[in-house]
Amino acid sequence: MDMKKTKIIVADAQELVAEGLRARLSDIPEFEIVGHASTGTALLKALATHEVDLVLMEVSLPGMDGIDATRKLHEQFPNVKVLAHSVLTAIEYVNSMLIEGASGYVVKSASKEELTEALRAVMRGEKYISEEARKSVEEGYRFTEKRMDGEYVGLTAREREIIRLIALEKTNEEISAILFVSVDTIKTHRKNLMNKLNVRSTAGLVKYAVDRCWI
Amino acid sequence: MDMKKTKIIVADAQELVAEGLRARLSDIPEFEIVGHASTGTALLKALATHEVDLVLMEVSLPGMDGIDATRKLHEQFPNVKVLAHSVLTAIEYVNSMLIEGASGYVVKSASKEELTEALRAVMRGEKYISEEARKSVEEGYRFTEKRMDGEYVGLTAREREIIRLIALEKTNEEISAILFVSVDTIKTHRKNLMNKLNVRSTAGLVKYAVDRCWI
């Protein structure tokens, strides 16, 4: 019999989700939810003081999102495992989380059984990816020509700055004024962003920014 | 002593939120969560068979959103109270919910105490609106010239169809082909949408559509 419980922190903007998870896992003795963080920054702070085995990480987090939080987490706490836990299943998010070191990706609508199975798999050192996420990634590759190489391209800091301003309804000219660069530079960044994210208009960029809570 | 419990259904895309609410209200005997619906359609179906006093309604719901669901709910079940429960606090959502007959608007980050207070107020026949939502509405009026009259302008069915297609990265020409109308018509709708929602670009329209889960 295993006396050592797996200590879990839930990173999710909504505390209600954490409470729901706590209720859901309450009768499974091997797991214990020891805390909740509603932002990436709060999560890193909590990890510094608590002993934690695993983080159930939402991708959409205000401030620092789940992808960035996972990167920083693995730099500072390489032994803490991360299981992504989100409604988003688009290829960009799944790939980003796995690249940053997540051990799996469970959709938020997963049943109690699937969730516990995923948690156990991750603690055994295996990967677990929900069917929906896996399917979405496959279809993402099927319907795009730009990603057939299988390589994920992350955004640079500058690109994030710009996509955020785009989502805030700024025009290229306004953005160029804010960042003190030429309008052509913004146009170039915009083109690069659309190529990287495989979208064809402002709408796609905005959706990406909103999904990642960059609003 | 009141023997009659208030029967509540939670309408939220995430079942985890419903579980969190159940856990949160479990030690308050006057309330009982009798069900959960993850879409507006499912909610109306559940109301037809269950006896319910109040619906805790998320604004963002897949399929039929919370605003439409509240309208239909009040047509079919005028005695069921609705308490909006969402992360969104933008003026459009708060006003829309209240106009459609919601008795209050509680933010999702509200404490257990605030939530129970809101539930009790609504069951007494009073209105309850969270501070954040109230503030957002006031500021919405302060910073816009187009809404100073205080009148909320709802979107028509056609406008929703079009804003959805815009958010799906369609161009005006593609939308016109899908709906079998002229490009000029789409342009007109687009202009009307931007005026009604008080945004100045595609980005604003996309954010609105995403927030309402029209994706």
Place this chain on the structure above:
DNA sequence: CCACATCTCCCCCCTTATGGGTATTGCTGC
């Protein structure tokens, strides 16, 4: 040192969107 990535800026050309009108049709409510 070289390779690589990032950020910057420029060229050309074309499409699309935005903002101001006006106007017709049909439907609904008074």
Place this chain on the structure above:
DNA sequence: GCAGCAATACCCATAAGGGGGGAGATGTGG
């Protein structure tokens, strides 16, 4: 029947976005 609204369509114009290319200035890491 008339007022009001929704949906349709057109005119004018300018502003903004989108797609192709190239290219110099950094800094970082192998």
